[in-house]
Amino acid sequence: GQNIDQPTEMTATEGAIVQINCTYQTSGFNGLFWYQQHAGEAPTFLSYNVLDGLEEKGRFSSFLSRSKGYSYLLLKELQMKDSASYLCAVKTGANNLFFGTGTRLTVIP
Amino acid sequence: DTAVSQTPKYLVTQMGNDKSIKCEQNLGHDTMYWYKQDSKKFLKIMFSYNNKELIINETVPNRFSPKSPDKAHLNLHINSLELGDSAVYFCASSQAGAPPSNNEQFFGPGTRLTVL
Numbered sequence: 001g002q003n004i005d006q007p008t009e010m011t012a013t014e015g016a017i018v019q020i021n022c023t024y025q026t027s028g029f030n031g032l033f034w035y036q037q038h039a040g041e042a043p044t045f046l047s048y049n050v051l052d053g054l055e056e057k058g059r060f061s062s063f064l065s066r067s068k069g070y071s072y073l074l075l076k077e078l079q080m081k082d083s084a085s086y087l088c089a090v091k092t093g094a095n096n097l098f099f100g101t102g103t104r105l106t107v108i109p
Numbered sequence: 110d111t112a113v114s115q116t117p118k119y120l121v122t123q124m125g126n127d128k129s130i131k132c133e134q135n136l137g138h139d140t141m142y143w144y145k146q147d148s149k150k151f152l153k154i155m156f157s158y159n160n161k162e163l164i165i166n167e168t169v170p171n172r173f174s175p176k177s178p179d180k181a182h183l184n185l186h187i188n189s190l191e192l193g194d195s196a197v198y199f200c201a202s203s204q205a206g207a208p209p210s211n212n213e214q215f216f217g218p219g220t221r222l223t224v225l
């Protein structure tokens with residue numbers, strides 16, 4: 001089976017840094033994705049890690065440790081518009097993505 | 110220039126009815142998907158499909174069936190709708206490829222289904 005865990009909710013202050021963790025136990029691993037989903041909208045792609053290490057893309061960075069089954073998404077210089085759900089997803093096999101339950105981030109002034 | 114589109118955006122229907130949701134992608138992708146997102150916002154794969162293979166999540170009731178008239182379309186038919194089918198259904202597409210290709214999935218805007 002597939003098991004992907006993330007915190008349900010987090011709150012952070014505008015301008016601060018927040019780290020959203022994800023741990024996984026899956027049968028097969030072909031990469032880990034982070035998606036952002038604003039309320040009432042579709043998920044949109046943020047990052048992809050298939051090798052260990054840190055991938056940086058502007059204010060967002062994502063880290064992967066395959067040996068530990070662990071990833072995090074780091075958001076810097078938080079803005080109010082970053083309030084959204086952040087979904088961790090593991091690709092197993094050729095195509096299928098298995099999602100965690102998502103972390104709802106609230107950015108406060 | 111919408112990449113992945115779905116119709117309808119909202120669907121309200123009675124228990125026991127049969128309904129369809131349409132999905133189209135203009136990205137030239139070879140794989141399409143259907144996801145269900147329940148009230149707790151958990152996004153769960155239902156089907157993945159390309160020209161060669163339909164992969165069904167074994168937890169999906171056989172009342173749900175995907176139909177693909179061509180590579181750019183994957184419609185979802187639901188028979189004998191039940192209250193528990195109420196959810197948001199997302200279509201997605203991606204281009205197959207081996208890692209390190211990320212095969213990013215692009216999602217449609219979702220269809221909110223309410224069964225009364």
